[in-house]
Amino acid sequence: xxxKPSDLVQGTLDMLILKTLALEPMHGYGISVRIxxxxxxxxxxxxxxxxxxxxxxxxxxxxxxxxKPTENNRRARYYTLTAKGRKRLDSETREWSRQxxxxxxxxxxx
Amino acid sequence: MSLFRNFATGLxxxxxxxxxxxxLDEELGAYLEMEAAEKMRQGVSRKDALREVRLExxxxxxxxxxxxxxxxxxxxxxxxxDLRFALRVLRKSPGFTTTAILTLALGxxxxxxxxxxxDAVRLRSLPVPSPDELAQIEIRGGTRGFGVxxxxxxxxxxxxxxxxxxxxxxxxxxxxxxxxxxxxxxxxAKRARGLFVSxxxxxxxxxxxxxxxLLTTDDDHPGCGFPGAVISHxxxxxxxxxxxxxxGSKLLIDSHPVEVLGVTPPIFFGLExxxxxxxxxxxxxxxxxxxxxxxxxxxxxxLTVMGRLKPGWSIDRAAAQLNAISPGLFETxxxxxxxxxxQGTYRAFRLAAYPGGSGVSGLREKxxxxxxxxxxITGLVLLIACANLANLMLVRxxxxxxxxxxxxxxxxxxxxxxxxLFTEGLVLAISGGVAGIFLASAFSKGILGLLSTExxxxxxxxxxxxxxLAFTAAIAMMTxxxxxxxxxxxxxxxxxxxxxxxxxxxxxxxxxxxxxxxxLVVLQIAVSLVLLAGAVLxxxxxxxxATLDPGFREKNILSGFVSLEPMHLAKAQQxxxxxxxxxxxxxxxxxxxxxxxxxxxxxxxxSWTLGIHIRDLDTSSKFTWVSSECFQTMQIPLLSGxxxxxxxxxxxxxxxxxxxxxxxxxxxxxxxxxxxxRTVAEPNYPSEVYEIIGLVKGAKYATLxxxxxxxxxxxxxxxPGSRAWMNVFVRTSSPPxxxxxxxxxxxxxxNPEIRRFPxxxxxxxxxxxxxxxTA
Numbered sequence: 041x042x043x044k045p046s047d048l049v050q051g052t053l054d055m056l057i058l059k060t061l062a063l064e065p066m067h068g069y070g071i072s073v074r075i076x077x078x079x080x081x082x083x084x085x086x087x088x089x090x091x092x093x094x095x096x097x098x099x100x101x102x103x104x105x106x107x108k109p110t111e112n113n114r115r116a117r118y119y120t121l122t123a124k125g126r127k128r129l130d131s132e133t134r135e136w137s138r139q140x141x142x143x144x145x146x147x148x149x150x
Numbered sequence: 151m152s153l154f155r156n157f158a159t160g161l162x163x164x165x166x167x168x169x170x171x172x173x174l175d176e177e178l179g180a181y182l183e184m185e186a187a188e189k190m191r192q193g194v195s196r197k198d199a200l201r202e203v204r205l206e207x208x209x210x211x212x213x214x215x216x217x218x219x220x221x222x223x224x225x226x227x228x229x230x231x232d233l234r235f236a237l238r239v240l241r242k243s244p245g246f247t248t249t250a251i252l253t254l255a256l257g258x259x260x261x262x263x264x265x266x267x268x269d270a271v272r273l274r275s276l277p278v279p280s281p282d283e284l285a286q287i288e289i290r291g292g293t294r295g296f297g298v299x300x301x302x303x304x305x306x307x308x309x310x311x312x313x314x315x316x317x318x319x320x321x322x323x324x325x326x327x328x329x330x331x332x333x334x335x336x337x338x339a340k341r342a343r344g345l346f347v348s349x350x351x352x353x354x355x356x357x358x359x360x361x362x363x364l365l366t367t368d369d370d371h372p373g374c375g376f377p378g379a380v381i382s383h384x385x386x387x388x389x390x391x392x393x394x395x396x397x398g399s400k401l402l403i404d405s406h407p408v409e410v411l412g413v414t415p416p417i418f419f420g421l422e423x424x425x426x427x428x429x430x431x432x433x434x435x436x437x438x439x440x441x442x443x444x445x446x447x448x449x450x451x452x453l454t455v456m457g458r459l460k461p462g463w464s465i466d467r468a469a470a471q472l473n474a475i476s477p478g479l480f481e482t483x484x485x486x487x488x489x490x491x492x493q494g495t496y497r498a499f500r501l502a503a504y505p506g507g508s509g510v511s512g513l514r515e516k517x518x519x520x521x522x523x524x525x526x527i528t529g530l531v532l533l534i535a536c537a538n539l540a541n542l543m544l545v546r547x548x549x550x551x552x553x554x555x556x557x558x559x560x561x562x563x564x565x566x567x568x569x570x571l572f573t574e575g576l577v578l579a580i581s582g583g584v585a586g587i588f589l590a591s592a593f594s595k596g597i598l599g600l601l602s603t604e605x606x607x608x609x610x611x612x613x614x615x616x617x618x619l620a621f622t623a624a625i626a627m628m629t630x631x632x633x634x635x636x637x638x639x640x641x642x643x644x645x646x647x648x649x650x651x652x653x654x655x656x657x658x659x660x661x662x663x664x665x666x667x668x669x670l671v672v673l674q675i676a677v678s679l680v681l682l683a684g685a686v687l688x689x690x691x692x693x694x695x696a697t698l699d700p701g702f703r704e705k706n707i708l709s710g711f712v713s714l715e716p717m718h719l720a721k722a723q724q725x726x727x728x729x730x731x732x733x734x735x736x737x738x739x740x741x742x743x744x745x746x747x748x749x750x751x752x753x754x755x756x757s758w759t760l761g762i763h764i765r766d767l768d769t770s771s772k773f774t775w776v777s778s779e780c781f782q783t784m785q786i787p788l789l790s791g792x793x794x795x796x797x798x799x800x801x802x803x804x805x806x807x808x809x810x811x812x813x814x815x816x817x818x819x820x821x822x823x824x825x826x827x828r829t830v831a832e833p834n835y836p837s838e839v840y841e842i843i844g845l846v847k848g849a850k851y852a853t854l855x856x857x858x859x860x861x862x863x864x865x866x867x868x869x870p871g872s873r874a875w876m877n878v879f880v881r882t883s884s885p886p887x888x889x890x891x892x893x894x895x896x897x898x899x900x901n902p903e904i905r906r907f908p909x910x911x912x913x914x915x916x917x918x919x920x921x922x923x924t925a
Binding site for chain 2: 067068069072073086087088089091092095096098099100101110112114115116117
C-alpha cells in the first residue's frame with residue numbers, strides 16, 4: 041500500500057499551507073495540488089481538513105482571502121500570505137528543522 | 151488584531167449565515183470542479199470524473215459541517231439550538247416547569263432576601279464619596295459605665311472640641327447624633343427624626359445639596375440661635391410636596407420657627423444604617439431649644455465622632471496619633487463632681503480610630519448573627535429544593551431514556567447530550583433566579599416590616615445592587631449544577647443497545663439510578679431533620695420569651711411620655727404640682743384603675759445607674775424614681791416592709807425600696823429593711839443617704855432576656871435633680887385601646903403646652919398595649 045497518501049504529522053498542515061502560499065497566491069485546490077506535488081504524493085490533504093485549516097489561518101490573520109475568477113471562468117478564493125503569516129512561517133520552519141534534527145540525532149544514535 | 155478579526159468573522163457567519171454558507175458552497179464547489187476538470191483532462195467523462203471525485207472526497211455536506219465546526223460561532227449556534235430545544239421540551243410539560251420554577255424562585259428568593267438585608271446592613275458603604283476614608287473615633291473599650299451614655303454614642307462635646315483642635319490625621323472631623331425633635335406647636339407637635347450635626351459634617355462627608363445649601367461651619371458657632379435646618383429628600387417630599395418654595399420657608403421646630411436652608415440628595419439617609427432623618431440641625435441650636443447645657447457637659451456621652459483621613463494616613467496611623475494625644479485631652483476635660491477613683495477611670499481613657507465607611511448601625515450588632523444564621527437556614531432550604539428537583543429531573547430523564555438512546559445510536563456525542571440536558575437545567579435556574587429576585591424584594595420588605603415597630607421604623611434601601619445580583623446569579627448557577635448537571639451526567643451514561651432492547655421502560659441504568667435517587671432522598675430527609683430540630687428550638691425559645699414573667703402585669707397597661715418643659719416654668723419645683731394634678735385627672739377617668747409615673751419604662755432598653763455605698767460595699771445599682779402608686783399600678787408584689795406613701799415627701803428623710811436581686815447580690819441573707827445606703831455623687835446628683843423601707847420582687851429591667859439587675863426605687867418627690875418630664879403608666883379595667891384619645895384630650899385640657907410623646911420603649915413583646923400606646 042505504498043501509494044496511499046500518509047497522514048500528516050499533527051499540526052503541520054498549517055505550516056505546509058503557509059509554505060505553498062509563500063511562493064504565490066493560490067486557491068484551495070491549488071494548495072492541495074501543490075502540497076501533493078511537492079511531497080511527491082506522500083501528503084494529500086482532504087478538502088475538510090484543508091478548508092478548516094484555511095479558515096483558521098485566515099481568522100488568525102496569517103493569510104488573506106480574495107474572490108477572483110479562475111482560468112476556466114469560475115470564481116475561487118485566492119489566498120495570499122500576510123506579513124504576519126510570513127513571520128510565522130519563518131519561526132515554524134526554524135522550530136521544525138530544530139526538532140527534526142534533534143529527533144534524527146536520537147534515532148541515529150546507537 | 152487577530153482576536154478581533156476572529157470575532158468579527160464569527161459574528162458575520164452567525165448573522166449572515168446564508169451568505170457565508172453560499173460562499174463556502176461556492177468555494178468547495180470550485181474545488182471539486184477543478185479536481186474533476188483535472189481528471190477530465192486525463193480522458194475521463196465529466197460525469198464519471200465528478201462521481202470519482204465525490205467518492206474520493208466524501209460527501210460535500212460532511213465536509214461543510216467539518217469546516218463550519220471549526221469556528222467559535224459554531225458553539226454559540228449549538229447552544230442556541232439547545233436552548234430552543236430545552237424551551238420546547240419544557241413547554242411540553244407545563245406542570246413540571248411551573249413547579250420547578252416556583253420551587254427555585256422561593257428558594258432563591260428567600261436566600262436573596264436575607265442576603266439583601268445583610269448587604270444593606272453590613273456590606274454597603276455610606277452613600278458618600280470615598281467612604282473608605284471615613285473613620286470613627288471612639289474610646290478604646292468604651293466608657294466602662296462612666297458618666298451618662300446614649301445608645302450608639304461615644305464621646306462628649308468638650309472631647310469633640312478637643313479632638314477637633316488637636317488631631318492631625320484627619321482633613322476634617324465632625325460629630326453628630328440623632329434624636330427626636332417635636333415638630334409644630336405645643337400639644338399639636340408631632341415627632342420628627344432630628345439629626346444634630348457639627349458644622350463640618352456635610353462638607354466632610356462630601357454630600358452635595360440637592361436644593362439650596364447645606365449646613366457649614368459658619369452656621370455652627372456658639373450662641374447661633376437658629377441659623378436654619380437642612381431637610382432630607384423624603385421629608386421634603388412628604389411635608390413640602392417637593393416644591394422649590396420649601397427653601398427659605400419656616401419650619402416650626404419645638405415651637406421655634408427655623409428656616410429651611412436646603413435639601414439633601416435622596417440617596418443620603420444620614421449616618422445610621424437602618425434609619426432616615428427628617429431635619430438636620432446644627433449643635434449650636436440645641437441650647438436655644440432646651441436651655442440645657444449639653445454642649446458643656448463633660449460626663450454626657452452623646453456624640454458619634456468621625457473624620458475623613460488626610461491623604462497618606464491610614465486608620466492605624468490615625469489611631470496611634472489619637473492615642474498619643476489622649477492623656478492631654480482627657481486631662482483637660484475631666485468632669486467635676488465625681489470621686490477621685492471615677493476621675494482616674496476617666497483619665498485612663500484612650501482614643502482610637504475604626505473604619506467608619508459603612509456608617510453606624512444598631513441593627514448591625516443586633517441582627518448580624520441572626521441574619522447569617524437565617525442565611526444558613528434558607529441555604530439548607532434551597533438545598534432541599536435542589537435535591538427535590540434533581541429527583542424530578544432524574545425521573546424525567548428515565549422517561550426519556552429511549553430518546554437519549556436513539557440519539558446516541560444515531561451518533562450524537564455524549565458531550566452534546568450532556569450539554570443539552572444541562573441547558574434545560576440552566577433555563578429553569580435562570581427563570582427561577584429572575585422570579586426569585588422579584589420575590590426577594592417582597593420578602594425583605596416583609597422581614598423589615600416584622601422587625602419595625604411603630605416608633606422604631608426601619609428604613610433600609612434593599613434595592614438590589616451588583617452584590618445582590620451577583621449573589622443571586624451565583625446561587626442560581628449552583629442550584630443548576632446540583633440539579634441539572636448530575637442527572638444529565640447520569641442519564642447520558644446509558645448504553646443505547648440496552649435501552650432500546652428493554653423497550654420504552656427505562657430499566658437500564660436502573661440500579662445505579664435508583665441508588666443515586668435514594669441518596670438524594672436520604673439527603674433531603676437529613677437536611678429536613680436538621681431544619682425541623684432548629685425550628686423546634688426556635689419556637690421553644692420564642693415561647694419561653696413570650697411566656698416569661700416580666701415581674702409585672704402587662705395586660706391593660708398604657709404607657710406614654712409626657713414633657714412639661716414647653717411650659718417654661720421659672721422653677722423646677724413648680725412642675726411637680728402639675729405632674730400630680732395630671733395623674734389625679736387621669737385617675738378620674740372611669741375606666742382607669744390607677745395611674746402612676748416613673749423615670750424608667752421597663753424593657754425599653756434604657757438604663758440609669760448610680761454608684762452606691764452600702765455596708766462595706768462600693769458598688770452600683772439601677773435607680774428608678776416612681777410615684778407612690780407605681781408598684782400597685784404595675785402590680786409588682788411587695789415582699790416585706792412597706793410601699794411609698796403620702797408621708798414620703800420632699801422634706802422627709804430619703805427612703806428607698808430595693809428588689810430581690812439587690813438583696814441577693816449585695817446583702818446575702820441579711821434583712822434589708824432599715825439599712826441605709828449612700829449614693830456616689832455625680833453632676834446634678836449630690837450624694838444622699840437613703841433608708842431602705844421595702845423589698846419588692848422586682849421586674850425585668852432593660853430587656854426581657856437578661857437577669858433582673860439590682861434595682862433601687864426612690865419616690866418621685868425626692869428626685870435629686872430637676873426634671874420636667876415623666877413616663878406615665880395607666881392601668882385600665884377594660885382593653886385600653888379606646889382610652890387613648892380620651893387621655894389625649896384630658897392632657898390638652900390641663901395645659902395645651904404639655905407635650906406628649908409615645909413612650910420611648912423599644913419593641914414590646916406580644917405587641918402589648920405598652921408599645922402601641924401613643925397617648
